[in-house]
Structures are given as structure tokens and as C-alpha cells.
Amino acid sequence: MNDAERPIAPLKSQLAYWVFQLTGWGAYSLSRFLGGVFLMNLPWVRFGLQLLLVDALGLGLSHLLRDYVWRYQWRALPIRKRILRIVAAAIVCGIPLGILTQFTDVALLQDPTELLEGAALRFQLAASIALQMANWSVVFLIWLTLYFTALAVREHRSAQLRQSELARALHLAELRLLKSQLNPHFLFNALNTVRSLIADNPARAQNAVTHLANTLRYTLSSRQDELVTLSQEMDIVADYLELESMRCEDRLRIEKQVPADASGVRIPVMLLQTLVENAIKHGIAELPAGGVLRISAAVKDDMLNLEVENPRPAASTHAAHESVGLRNARDRLRLLFGARASLDLDLSRPAVATARLRIPLQL
């Protein structure tokens, strides 16, 4: 892998790395220095010089190690392979440091008169070097463990961040989707009706095209969070119902009751439309004889009460009426008004479904 492909750590974490690296090594050196000088009465200049030399090598090696870890993508390795590599790296780094420590020890700190000779010297030296190497390997093992822990923490944080960004994007997308969309089944059936009317009744066909255009424009151009007056929404419901009446002919009968004080109330766009569509789809369209669709509105206690009532198949269950459209409508209300608005579907009366919508007059 070449350098260009290597993921570049962001500047902030570069800085964090150096702060941790210098603090860590500094603290390690200082604690040994103080211990050596005050507890073991070592000559501070020489001992300081030794620590400086050895720990500089330690710092340098650990920095190279970090580079190596990134170059060979250790983080992507399976845990078993990673641990093996970490242990191996700790041992490899321990070797030069062990040797350097031992020789600086001899050169800077030991009294020449205390030195042994011959085989005894070699043995003592070898044992001492091995001990120093083991010591340093442990130090590197700790360093690597800390380093990988820090990486894991950072990764976890950025994963969390991504997660929350994703959640936010999802929320937005959801909102966009929640808006009642034009039911393609309705659209194509309406087009088929128009095709039929062109031969049967050209004047009605022209009207049908106008109603369809109005419905399409309203659906396509309205925004998710838009509020419209009840009378605007009623206009589009009327267009929609005209088209459905042409389709169902005498099976669909409509009664509307909207008092003047209610028609100016602002409601979420396409919400009443969704209820009406639901009433036809799960109610009247399911009945061979059709029925009456009733829309009524009333203002009371600073609330707008809207009711859509329709006959339904006697055996229909709540689940059958709880359409995606209705669920979306409820979610939209919650997002726009919180707990102040409500939408309930009442199936308590036999063969009748009533959708009740309550919306506060003030936003």
C-alpha cells in the first residue's frame, strides 16, 4: 500500500497523538529519574543523560511503530492476528532498547571497580540484557495496548457520530416520505376513466382532465411541512372525489358540512385528502353497493374537529383500515403539533368507520 492510499488522520487527532506521546514518555522518564536520583542516589546528570538517550530511542521507535501499524493496516486485521502482531512488535522493539539500556548503564553509571571479569561478566551481562529487553517489551506492550485502545475509542466515537448523522438524514427522508403521495392505482384508474369518457361524454372527459390536473398539481407541488386552509384542502378533496365518482358512478355519494368559521383554519396539506382516500379505499370501494362518505368540520375550544365517516365491510378489522397513509398522517401530526393534535379511527359502530382529527387553531 502506498502513502496516497493511506487514510490520513485528521489534524486534531495528530495533535492529540503528540500530546499523549510526549506526556506519556515524559511522565515515564520523569518518574524513573526522580526514583533513581532520590531513592537510589544515582548521579543525576549521568542518569538523566542515560534516560534521555534511551527514552528518545523509545519515543522514536514507538513513533515508527505507529507508522508501521497504519501502513500495514493492523486495525483491519482479525483480533487474533492483531494480538500476535502486537506481541511480536513489542518483543522486537524491546531488543534494541534492552541493549542500549544495558550498555548505557555500564558506560555511564557503573563503577568500573565493581565489574566482574571473564565468564562471570558475560553471564551477568547476558542475564541483565535479557531482563532489560523483557522490561522494555512490556513497556511497548503497554504502549501498543494504549494506542489501540485510543484508536478503538476514536473509531467508536466516529461510528456514533455517523450513526446520529444517519439518523438525522433518515428523519428528514422520512418526513419527505410521510407526505401523502399520489396513489398510482388511483392515477391510472383515473386515466382509464378519462379514456372511456372521451368516447362516452367528451364534456365530462374535459372536466375529468381538469380535476386530475388539479389533484396532480396539488400533490406534486405541496411541501411536507406546508399548512393550508381547510377550504383549500376541501377544494382538492372535491376534485379528487369528482374523479372517484366518475369511476364508481352511483356507488359513491358524498355529504359535506364545513361551517364558515372552520374553513379558514390551517391544517397540514394532504391530511384530509389522505383520510378521504382511506375512506374510499378501505370502505366504499370494498362494498358492492357503495355508500355515503361524510365529511364534517367544527371549531370548539380552540380546536378544529374534522370527521370523515364511511360505511365499511362489516367484517373488516382495525388492521385493514390502519393503512400506511393513516400511520404517516399520525406521524406528521406528531412532528408538527406534538401531543396537541390527534387522529383516531373509530370502528366501534358496526359497518361504519369514523376518522376523527383534532388540530389546535394556534400553531
Place this chain on the structure above:
Amino acid sequence: MKAMIIDDEPPARRELRRLLDKFAWVEIVGEAGNVDQADEMIASLTPELLFLDIQMPGGTGFDLLTRLEDVPQVIFTTAYDQHAVRAFEVDALDYLLKPIDPARLTEALGRARSVNAARTPQPGAVLEQIFVRDGDRCWFVPLREVRLLTSEGNYIRLSWGKEKPLLGRALAALEQRLDPNRFFRVNRRQIINLDFIESVDLGVNGRLHAQLRDGAEVEISRRQARLFKTKMSI
């Protein structure tokens, strides 16, 4: 060719009727606006071809087909449910999307006509295919490809290819309509397709066992064994 239009929307029925005007050989014998009405009319009018909408009040087009004993040829007409039609495992039927493209209609009718020329169904005659819906899946099952029919209460389990769909009919009723040269009742619960017999041996209990090509083994009841031997001339 006698055809029927089944659609809940009067304008849609009128439109289709108008499109069919051009085809003098297609005679529209009736129109129905829902499944119950259609069921009755099919029984009395015996159409050879159905133009069938899917979404209708009181039941879907699929519901209608499961109710019919003799299923005529079917061309589905649908505004947007083509995925529902594609759910069919067998390419044995056609669908038209509304508004209907006259060229597509001509093609579909051409296919229906050639299929119709090949088969001359008579009421009460041997059933050749059967419409089966099991859960979300539907099939037109050619009966000659069914290896084994097993009674499960008021249902029949069909062993057909890789599928084992459940058919909502009683075995005794269906037996009347099966080809007697092909199907044989081996015991109270099972009917086998003789074309699929691999071998017949005598079991340890002294009864005959028929091994089918898919590996299934059925026991032939004592009562039916003699008849079976005659039939297979063994």
C-alpha cells in the same frame, strides 16, 4: 369466443367493450361488477375468456379464480397491480395495464385465441388445469404434472414440481373431475398420478407400495389393490 368482463368500474367496462368491438370473433356474453355476481354469471354463461380486474369490492380477481371449478382463460386488466399478476409462478396468463393499449390487447387476444383452438373444454369433462392460491402465491397447475394429491381435512395437498401448494377443495369432489386414465385413488387419503410411478413392491405388511419418481412412497389399500393390479395389468 365467449368472453366476460369483470370490473367494478362502469367506465372501465365500457372502455374495454369499445376496444373489443373491433374483434368480431369475441362475443361479450356478460359483465360483472364484483366477485359474487361474476361467480354466478360464469356458472350460467360458461365464458371461455375472462377479462378480470384485480381490485374489486367484496373480493379480488384472485378470490374469484379460487372459487371457480372450471377456470376459463384469463386476461387480467389492472391499473397498477402488475406485480400481483407477476406473482404467478407460471406464465400461463396475460395481463393488460389500464388504460389498455389496443396493440397489447390485440396480442393478448391472439394468444388467447390460439390457446382456445387447442382445447375444447366441455362442462363436466376432465379438468386439465387448476387455479391454486397458497398464501401470497398463485399458480395455474396443469393436473397432468401433479404426482400426488393428499387429503388434509377439507384441503388437498398437491405435489407438483418443487411445490406443494394447498388447494381449498375436498378430495372426493375433485376426484370426479380427474382423468381416470391418469389418476388412481390408492387409499382413503391419496390419489396418485400413474405416470409418476417408479416401482411397485410388496411391503412387509403384505400391502402394495408404490414408489413415485420424487421418492415419495404411498401405500395401496387392500380394497384398491385388486383394482390397481388390473389397471396396471400386473
